Amino acid sequence: MVDGLDLTAPESRLWDAYPTGAPVDLGDGRPDEPAPDRTVRAEVIARLLLGGREGRPGFVPAVRLSGAYITGRLDLSGGDVECELTLRHCRLTESPDLSNVRTRQIEFAGCRMPGLSGDGIQVDGYLSLIGSRIDGEVRLPRGQITAGLRMNDVVIHQTDPARWGLFARGLNVDAGTHIRDAAVSGGISLVGARMNGGLFLQGTTVGDRDGMALDAWNIVIADAAEFSAGFSAEGMVRLRGAKVECTLSFDQATLRATTDPCALAATSMQVEEMHFRPAVPVVGRVVLDYSHIGVLRDNPDRWPETLWLRGLTYDALRGCPPQDRLNWLGRNEEFHPQPYEQLAAWYRQIGHDDLARKVLLAKLRARRGTLGRGARLWSRVLDWTVGHGYRPWMAAAWVALLAVAGAVIFSIEPARPLRPPGERPDFSAFVYTLDLLIPLGTFGLRDAYDPVGWTRWYAYGLIAAGWILVTALIAGATGCCGPTDRFARAAAMIGDNGGMGTYLITGATGGIGAAAAELLADRGHDLVLVGRSAERLATVTARLGSGAHARTQVMVRDANGTPVAAPAGRRGTTQPVVLDLSEPRRLEAALAVAGLPERLDGVVHSAGVVDLGPVAEQDADHWIDQLMVNLVAAAELTRLLLPALRAARGQVVFVNSGAGLRAGPGWSAYAASKHGLKALADSLRAEEPDIRVTSVYPGRTATEMQRKVRAQEGRPYEAGEFIEPITVARTIVAALETTPDATITDVSVRP
Numbered sequence: 001m002v003d004g005l006d007l008t009a010p011e012s013r014l015w016d017a018y019p020t021g022a023p024v025d026l027g028d029g030r031p032d033e034p035a036p037d038r039t040v041r042a043e044v045i046a047r048l049l050l051g052g053r054e055g056r057p058g059f060v061p062a063v064r065l066s067g068a069y070i071t072g073r074l075d076l077s078g079g080d081v082e083c084e085l086t087l088r089h090c091r092l093t094e095s096p097d098l099s100n101v102r103t104r105q106i107e108f109a110g111c112r113m114p115g116l117s118g119d120g121i122q123v124d125g126y127l128s129l130i131g132s133r134i135d136g137e138v139r140l141p142r143g144q145i146t147a148g149l150r151m152n153d154v155v156i157h158q159t160d161p162a163r164w165g166l167f168a169r170g171l172n173v174d175a176g177t178h179i180r181d182a183a184v185s186g187g188i189s190l191v192g193a194r195m196n197g198g199l200f201l202q203g204t205t206v207g208d209r210d211g212m213a214l215d216a217w218n219i220v221i222a223d224a225a226e227f228s229a230g231f232s233a234e235g236m237v238r239l240r241g242a243k244v245e246c247t248l249s250f251d252q253a254t255l256r257a258t259t260d261p262c263a264l265a266a267t268s269m270q271v272e273e274m275h276f277r278p279a280v281p282v283v284g285r286v287v288l289d290y291s292h293i294g295v296l297r298d299n300p301d302r303w304p305e306t307l308w309l310r311g312l313t314y315d316a317l318r319g320c321p322p323q324d325r326l327n328w329l330g331r332n333e334e335f336h337p338q339p340y341e342q343l344a345a346w347y348r349q350i351g352h353d354d355l356a357r358k359v360l361l362a363k364l365r366a367r368r369g370t371l372g373r374g375a376r377l378w379s380r381v382l383d384w385t386v387g388h389g390y391r392p393w394m395a396a397a398w399v400a401l402l403a404v405a406g407a408v409i410f411s412i413e414p415a416r417p418l419r420p421p422g423e424r425p426d427f428s429a430f431v432y433t434l435d436l437l438i439p440l441g442t443f444g445l446r447d448a449y450d451p452v453g454w455t456r457w458y459a460y461g462l463i464a465a466g467w468i469l470v471t472a473l474i475a476g477a478t479g480c481c482g483p484t485d486r487f488a489r490a491a492a493m494i495g496d497n498g499g500m501g502t503y504l505i506t507g508a509t510g511g512i513g514a515a516a517a518e519l520l521a522d523r524g525h526d527l528v529l530v531g532r533s534a535e536r537l538a539t540v541t542a543r544l545g546s547g548a549h550a551r552t553q554v555m556v557r558d559a560n561g562t563p564v565a566a567p568a569g570r571r572g573t574t575q576p577v578v579l580d581l582s583e584p585r586r587l588e589a590a591l592a593v594a595g596l597p598e599r600l601d602g603v604v605h606s607a608g609v610v611d612l613g614p615v616a617e618q619d620a621d622h623w624i625d626q627l628m629v630n631l632v633a634a635a636e637l638t639r640l641l642l643p644a645l646r647a648a649r650g651q652v653v654f655v656n657s658g659a660g661l662r663a664g665p666g667w668s669a670y671a672a673s674k675h676g677l678k679a680l681a682d683s684l685r686a687e688e689p690d691i692r693v694t695s696v697y698p699g700r701t702a703t704e705m706q707r708k709v710r711a712q713e714g715r716p717y718e719a720g721e722f723i724e725p726i727t728v729a730r731t732i733v734a735a736l737e738t739t740p741d742a743t744i745t746d747v748s749v750r751p
Helices: 009-020 042-049 322-329 337-349 353-370 373-389 393-412 429-437 455-478 486-494 511-522 534-546 584-592 620-648 668-687 704-713 725-736
Strands: 039-041 062-066 069-071 084-088 106-109 212-215 232-234 236-238 243-249 254-256 262-265 270-276 285-287 292-298 313-318 502-506 526-531 555-557 563-565 574-578 602-605 651-655 692-698 746-749
Touching: 009 039, 009 042, 009 062, 039 042, 042 062, 042 069, 212 232, 254 262, 313 337, 322 337, 322 353, 337 353, 393 429, 393 455, 429 455, 502 511, 502 620, 511 526, 511 534, 511 725, 526 534, 534 574, 574 584, 584 620, 602 620, 602 725, 620 651, 620 668, 651 668, 651 725, 668 692, 692 725, 725 746
Parallel strands: 039 069, 062 084, 084 106, 212 236, 232 254, 236 262, 243 270, 262 285, 270 292, 292 313, 502 526, 502 602, 526 574, 602 651, 651 692, 692 746
Antiparallel strands: 555 563
16 A cells, blocks of 8 residues: 555556656557556556655656556646656556646657547657557647657547547647658647647648648748658648748648648748649649748649649749740639739749740730630730730731732732822832731822722721731730739739728727727628627627617728728628737737638737836836737737738738827836837838838827826826727728728827
């Protein structure tokens, strides 16, 4: 009997070995059935790990157990485990609970268990499941692992359609994450994870969960990402918003869509170098919309028949001769001009101006299918005559052909003279043909001779052909036939929702943020409302969704910048998202599970806190609280939302303050946070040329924050003395609705 435990012989061996960390081997192989000489209760292991026995001086205590049949639940949840846990070739009858454990090192090697729960686990070492079989879900969300996650040769067999095989959203691994030669059914979720040492899945097979094999939305990989060398995904691989700071490789991989038609969804991804040479052609769609790839090395024959490449940019292409790249571009499912322009720009960069012209010509031909009947006809005329201006020599060829034909025709059937012999030039069939072709009648034969009989119709045709050729040559050379107007480009970005957009607003439960939400909801826009209180968010969402706030007929701008009435009856969606902006480090994980839109037309940073006091009385906590909410959270949230903003060429509005321009006594911490917010806006504007950035500096506004300020100043609060929140909100909406040819960078609103 030890501490109330009646130990069996195997348990006594483990208890005695713990103080020195000596290994205990209860037999060869992994037991499938309980046996007296190999059975150990999980309770005994937990008692040792949680400090039930002291270590021997001069030794490192540890639990090192092999060949055991472990009964009961190994529950270490919330505990601090100061020693190493190593279980090899053990059979665990219940899923270990390692939730919120802080420990040094854990190893389950060649074990079998019905699952593993490690929510919020912190491992100051490595976590290893090498060679194990898990008949259920492995959970590691929000975990932090220092020395690496090792899951090579793991088999995860998940049959519950409501659960993942490996669920590790928000997982942070400082060293490498190795899941090589594994088999995972039920899919892998790495949404919002950060892999500082790389992610390696060579030879691993991943089965789908509702059409999804690997969900790694917003993952950050600071090293290589290897989905290669036999990696196989039966279902979608989603890398939306992923950032890979080294190589992303799909070499010799197999990607196959199942219930979802998409095999690889990599919208708004950023990758230094991407290798895409799968073992067989991809089955399903590949989406690379609005991604940036430094160097793309691929085999064009391995891409699927359907690609989405809108907004994709790259610095270099490798893998096939440049002249073959246009066939790859032609797989784009819908016409968008940007992929053609990007490829043409790259051709020009490497000195292939001829290929760049071919790409731009292909763009205009592909665009033809989107035009009306008359425009399609004119497009064909431009194509046949001058190649839309990219083949001007075709006009000379047409002129030569018509001139030769005319010379033959008018030699056989000369034109009838209209003047006496002394008043007309000598007739030349060739010169007469040229005179008919050239609209200005340069040689004087057109007015001196008149075609006869059937040649009259040919002459009319020559005159018409001349005008068409000259007009086409001018139109093609000057680009008049192409859509160059900036508002036409803006219309392509707006989409099919009648000019409506999607906007995220922080501080949306009160004050300026709530007023801005009401105005944007009036206009029919879709909203993502961010606040700290779920109850207050629900109230605001219900009010906006009911339409009870709408007061007037509102106006929006169409693609041409013209004010028009909002579509009748159009109600945008309203999505509440609970975020604690005082904890910026947790925003990434929170957003990963929030399911935000892939495109954001605007982000309004309206949340803020204030706490007045002289420098002599403002301790570190006062400074940290205000800086975190007013500055750091705004910077972190903007960083996380940049992929969605880039996708829509959106806008960021920072609701600053007069204190962001000048500071008075007692305002040091708050003013410092707002001065920092101005610097953030200015830097972002310089770094992201495709995103508009606006800073709004309101004076004192009638909000609950102002009520608090007046109380701290020892003065009464009279709402009528201050700016109405709706006034500032109108300024914000005006900045958001500014046409694409301009940006409102800074605006002050004063009482």
